[in-house]
Amino acid sequence: MPNNSSKRARTNFVHAGRSPHDNHGVVNPPVYHASTILQPSLDAFEKARTPDWKGYRYGRRGTPTTRAFEEAVANIYSAQGAVAVSSGLAAVTNSILACVKPGDHILMTDNVYGPARNFSTGFLTRFGIETTFFDPLIAGNIKNLFKKNTVAVYTESPGSQTFEVSDIPAIAAATHEIGATVLMDNTWASALYFDAFSKGVDIVIEAVTKYICGHSDVMMGIIVANNDWAMATREMAQVHGNVSGPDDLYLAQRGLRTMAVRMEQNQKNGIELAAWLEGRPEVKQVLHPALPSNPGHEIWKRDFSGASGLFSFILKENYQRAALAAMLDGLELYGMGASWGGFESLIIPASPKDYRTATDWDERGQVLRVHAGLEDIDDLIDDLGAGLDRLTDLSSV
Numbered sequence: 001m002p003n004n005s006s007k008r009a010r011t012n013f014v015h016a017g018r019s020p021h022d023n024h025g026v027v028n029p030p031v032y033h034a035s036t037i038l039q040p041s042l043d044a045f046e047k048a049r050t051p052d053w054k055g056y057r058y059g060r061r062g063t064p065t066t067r068a069f070e071e072a073v074a075n076i077y078s079a080q081g082a083v084a085v086s087s088g089l090a091a092v093t094n095s096i097l098a099c100v101k102p103g104d105h106i107l108m109t110d111n112v113y114g115p116a117r118n119f120s121t122g123f124l125t126r127f128g129i130e131t132t133f134f135d136p137l138i139a140g141n142i143k144n145l146f147k148k149n150t151v152a153v154y155t156e157s158p159g160s161q162t163f164e165v166s167d168i169p170a171i172a173a174a175t176h177e178i179g180a181t182v183l184m185d186n187t188w189a190s191a192l193y194f195d196a197f198s199k200g201v202d203i204v205i206e207a208v209t210k211y212i213c214g215h216s217d218v219m220m221g222i223i224v225a226n227n228d229w230a231m232a233t234r235e236m237a238q239v240h241g242n243v244s245g246p247d248d249l250y251l252a253q254r255g256l257r258t259m260a261v262r263m264e265q266n267q268k269n270g271i272e273l274a275a276w277l278e279g280r281p282e283v284k285q286v287l288h289p290a291l292p293s294n295p296g297h298e299i300w301k302r303d304f305s306g307a308s309g310l311f312s313f314i315l316k317e318n319y320q321r322a323a324l325a326a327m328l329d330g331l332e333l334y335g336m337g338a339s340w341g342g343f344e345s346l347i348i349p350a351s352p353k354d355y356r357t358a359t360d361w362d363e364r365g366q367v368l369r370v371h372a373g374l375e376d377i378d379d380l381i382d383d384l385g386a387g388l389d390r391l392t393d394l395s396s397v
């Protein structure tokens with residue numbers, strides 16, 4: 001595969017991890033369906049069992065389709081390794097497990113994706129690993145939470161419900177002083193808008209399910225790392241037998257090719273929608289990192305080169321359920337369902353209060369999380385505007 005890491009991110013998204021002239025000139029890497037992979041001789045069979053073997057030996061350990069996608073993402077991040085796993089959550093859990101053993105302590109941001117929190121408070125606790133949650137705006141003061149047995153700090157910035165932006169370089173600098181590891185869920189910004197390794201992150205996680213796939217039809221995660229962490233995270237995924245299927249890997253690497261242009265449109269629509277929502281009388285606050293009122297906005301401006309299409313807004317009051325249902329059920333363009341990062345717009349109610357313990361959430365108003373898709377912005381505004389009108393109409397009855 002050509003190494004394009006000297007090129008700019010947008011170029012790498014198009015070219016990384018594919019070699020058409022090794023594949024009859026066909027532009028996209030082929031899809032290999034494989035469990036058994038035959039070796040031509042006893043010598044080759046034995047060699048394929050040695051630890052530093054770089055070829056193929058069994059479908060679960062990866063095929064050329066797996067490698068094409070993993071090399072593309074590693075190359076985009078200018079990292080030494082990437083391992084594709086079966087979901088974004090599997091990327092979260094496997095990367096944490098690669099860092100911990102019973103008796104260890106980890107720190108996790110309070111605005112973390114809910115199932116990552118549940119994994120720590122449930123599964124890790126059962127195995128004797130303690131988690132302390134921290135204020136996403138803590139920056140270098142994270143040092144006050146370190147214990148003798150702290151081995152890792154898990155970040156997600158911005159948090160995917162409430163969108164506070166963390167000072168990752170400050171958190172990373174403090175964490176490295178005690179020799180601990182920094183993990184980051186970088187799904188929101190991706191490699192396109194946040195250069196995680198240059199900001200001090202050691203292990204990067206992305207839910208491929210979101211923007212990389214981009215079409216709401218694949219479940220997959222990727223863990224990206226350097227040196228020993230590249231090996232350790234791959235081994236952890238292998239120990240669990242965690243693999244991705246060939247057709248999904250193909251769709252994921254195909255998604256990379258158009259990701260930069262898709263995300264530019266998601267970004268543009270998201271920022272326009274957020275700015276428009278700020279002027280609506282029903283809205284108390286819009287939570288979007290690109291808005292000056294957003295907690296951590298200055299950090300976002302300093303460290304990020306763009307925004308995705310995911311943000312939230314808080315309604316002024318807790319409207320009656322019937323009014324909220326009338327607003328949401330009548331929307332034509334916004335689907336109501338989990339996930340984000342596809343071509344389509346989405347809206348769901350969110351409940352930050354249920355998912356934080358280190359910081360307070362005392363907003364009374366309902367939080368709605370929006371994913372701005374690729375539709376025409378005027379149609380998106382018209383549809384959401386009509387929804388907010390229904391909310392007001394029913395509330396005043």
Ligand SMILES: Cc1ncc(COP(=O)(O)O)c(C=O)c1O
Pocket residue numbers: 087088089090092113156160185187188207208209210219220221339340
């Ligand atoms: C920020 C973030 N990380 C990870 C995940 C998990 O990804 P998946 O749904 O592929 O398991 C999600 C899913 O919504 C997410 O929003």
